[in-house]
Amino acid sequence: MPPVILAVAEVADGSLTRLSSEIATLARQLAESAGGSAVGLVVDAAPDAAAADLASYLPLVVAVTAPAVAGEVWAPHAAAEVRRLAGEGITHVLAGATVDGRDLAGTLVGLLDWGLLANASGATWSGDSPEVEAAVLGAKAITKSVLTGNTGIVTVRPNAVETSKAAAAGTVESRTAEGAATPAAAVLERVAEAGAEASLEEARVVVVGGRGVGSPEGFGIVDDLAAVLGGVVGATRASVDAGWIGYARQIGQTGKVVKPSLYLGLGVSGAMQHRVGMQSAESIVAVNRDPDAPIAEVADLFVIGDLFEVGPALLTELRARRGS
Amino acid sequence: LTKPVPDPAAGAERLGPDFRLDRGASPSVVNGNDEYALEAALQLVEAHGGEVAILSMAPANATDTMRKALAMGALRGVLVTDPALAGADLPTTIRVLAAAAAGESFDLLLAGLDTSDGQGGAVAAGVAARLGLPLLSNAGAIDPDPATGRVQVRRLSAKGYDVIESPMPAVISCTQALGAPRYPSLKGIMAARSREIAQKAVADLPEAAVPADGVWATRVVEAEKPPARAAGRVVKAPPGEAAREIADFLAGRRII
Numbered sequence A: 001m002p003p004v005i006l007a008v009a010e011v012a013d014g015s016l017t018r019l020s021s022e023i024a025t026l027a028r029q030l031a032e033s034a035g036g037s038a039v040g041l042v043v044d045a046a047p048d049a050a051a052a053d054l055a056s057y058l059p060l061v062v063a064v065t066a067p068a069v070a071g072e073v074w075a076p077h078a079a080a081e082v083r084r085l086a087g088e089g090i091t092h093v094l095a096g097a098t099v100d101g102r103d104l105a106g107t108l109v110g111l112l113d114w115g116l117l118a119n120a121s122g123a124t125w126s127g128d129s130p131e132v133e134a135a136v137l138g139a140k141a142i143t144k145s146v147l148t149g150n151t152g153i154v155t156v157r158p159n160a161v162e163t164s165k166a167a168a169a170g171t172v173e174s175r176t177a178e179g180a181a182t183p184a185a186a187v188l189e190r191v192a193e194a195g196a197e198a199s200l201e202e203a204r205v206v207v208v209g210g211r212g213v214g215s216p217e218g219f220g221i222v223d224d225l226a227a228v229l230g231g232v233v234g235a236t237r238a239s240v241d242a243g244w245i246g247y248a249r250q251i252g253q254t255g256k257v258v259k260p261s262l263y264l265g266l267g268v269s270g271a272m273q274h275r276v277g278m279q280s281a282e283s284i285v286a287v288n289r290d291p292d293a294p295i296a297e298v299a300d301l302f303v304i305g306d307l308f309e310v311g312p313a314l315l316t317e318l319r320a321r322r323g324s
Numbered sequence B: 001l002t003k004p005v006p007d008p009a010a011g012a013e014r015l016g017p018d019f020r021l022d023r024g025a026s027p028s029v030v031n032g033n034d035e036y037a038l039e040a041a042l043q044l045v046e047a048h049g050g051e052v053a054i055l056s057m058a059p060a061n062a063t064d065t066m067r068k069a070l071a072m073g074a075l076r077g078v079l080v081t082d083p084a085l086a087g088a089d090l091p092t093t094i095r096v097l098a099a100a101a102a103g104e105s106f107d108l109l110l111a112g113l114d115t116s117d118g119q120g121g122a123v124a125a126g127v128a129a130r131l132g133l134p135l136l137s138n139a140g141a142i143d144p145d146p147a148t149g150r151v152q153v154r155r156l157s158a159k160g161y162d163v164i165e166s167p168m169p170a171v172i173s174c175t176q177a178l179g180a181p182r183y184p185s186l187k188g189i190m191a192a193r194s195r196e197i198a199q200k201a202v203a204d205l206p207e208a209a210v211p212a213d214g215v216w217a218t219r220v221v222e223a224e225k226p227p228a229r230a231a232g233r234v235v236k237a238p239p240g241e242a243a244r245e246i247a248d249f250l251a252g253r254r255i256i
């Protein structure tokens, strides 16, 4: 039986997230190599714009208008639609390894009893199953895993694939919502923290301030470098716990996993729990005044120096080069 | 919900020849995120009354690790342990934990956000779905109101946080933002020795059946060490020169 692979998209501020286009690309590629088909799903209070965008990656997109999502958490509503599609023949579900995507995946495992391959950093089709690559044990091992049955769920990390559009845009089928599959918590308030608009996990450049920045003001140089590099600011647990920056910025075992083209760390020691969140960056540059800081083990360029001297000098240099 | 995991600080975790976690290779500790959940639970009962119990599905020797959680202040434990559960997949883990939780009465069921040895981050949602309870995930603060029977959670989001609310009982997945776990006191360690850890097997939990064909839903087919990064270049130079070195490097990699 050829697989029918569902790409579950997420919407942020009315538009499709970049991760969603990656998941859609992956679903289409897996379906092509499996001889199956791929379908997209958008569940939102106003799904149409995102659904139209998603249809440039997939032959068919189901757009569910779910007004309740405006005032309730998303996963129970998305789970209801996925369950309905499972009844209509969907065999595999791809969702983002995001806060909402993980809630959805777990809810679906509870409801459908399907297997889950979590945190895919890549996937190919192999035999009867997706073969999913993922880092486990704090990135001490990279595993490839498969589903033993004909159904299953995969959560996908950002940057697992390069997005590519389909040759021709697909069709969008509009539906009304089923209602939540499980009791949905009410959302009373959504609070955006300053500087958190840009997605850390999707950023091409991440500039990180560790304990070495010393204070909230110390993050100034981190902010400036991020701005000139077109990047996003990240943090270590030490700088988050000190209250200098929000938890949403934390990279590592208990924070986000990033895979940018450039990771620039200022005053970061490079503890194992931090490294698991950043060591698959393409290029790693670190500035630390301690020549023995463990981050040197993973840095492509390790600069021994004071971040409050090297940082401003780099800012000047980058601005000068940009100006020229 | 507390899961004994290999101690990440020991750095010796590894997968065995069958690609399952080699649980003998490294000392076990309570999963890091579960300690935040436990700390939050202890603070909640200190503020509102009640008791904290812990539930684990793990090998029989996990009682040692569970005692560490009891020493922090949990009053009793339930350990579901069964040779048939070795290497259990996620659907089975969820069925087992949900069935065991269904046998207890509780207002809040707290889990860690994810585990250091698997990072699926799906168990809390799965258990909530099977129990038909609301899930309040990614909690950075938990505020129950016994008078109304509702609980509010500050749910950390990609952009900041959402304030979400549901009736109790509810399932909550917990993050480090809840605050550092306490160290067990000597008194706690002594008291933990005599606290009850009730053991259950799969047969005691009819809802929890393992797959009839004995085949788990997922299988690891290959495991390798991540590719080591090639040794990088070290620069020790005055700031201006160091800055030029960095800029040259970025230009060489076409980042600027």
Ligand SMILES: Cc1cc2nc3c(=O)[nH]c(=O)nc-3n(C[C@H](O)[C@H](O)[C@H](O)COP(=O)(O)OP(=O)(O)OC[C@H]3O[C@@H](n4cnc5c(N)ncnc54)[C@H](O)[C@@H]3O)c2cc1C
Pocket: A209, A210, A211, A212, A213, A235, A236, A237, A238, A239, A250, A251, A252, A253, A254, A255, A256, A266, A267, A268, A269, A270, A271, A272, A273, A274, A277, A287, A288, A289, A290, A293, A305, A306, A307, A308, B032, B033
């Ligand atoms: C269960 C668990 C989970 C964890 N999860 C995470 C996680 O998700 N993410 C995370 O980051 N950590 C995590 N940690 C914490 C981790 O172990 C480290 O404590 C943390 O990463 C250290 O942060 P840091 O590098 O900013 O601070 P430090 O280790 O204190 O390093 C600061 C560095 O700055 C350098 N420095 C100081 N001043 C200057 C200056 N003026 N110029 C240049 N360099 C300077 C110092 O030489 C030092 O190397 C976790 C720990 C545990 C136990």
Ligand SMILES: Nc1ncnc2c1ncn2[C@@H]1O[C@H](COP(=O)(O)O)[C@@H](O)[C@H]1O
Pocket: B001, B002, B003, B004, B031, B033, B034, B055, B056, B057, B058, B093, B097, B110, B111, B112, B113, B114, B115, B118, B119, B120, B121, B122, B123, B124
């Ligand atoms: N075997 C287990 N026993 C008890 N709790 C567990 C177990 N597995 C997972 N959990 C709980 O579910 C959370 C998320 O785990 P996971 O989805 O495996 O990353 C953990 O932090 C625990 O609170």
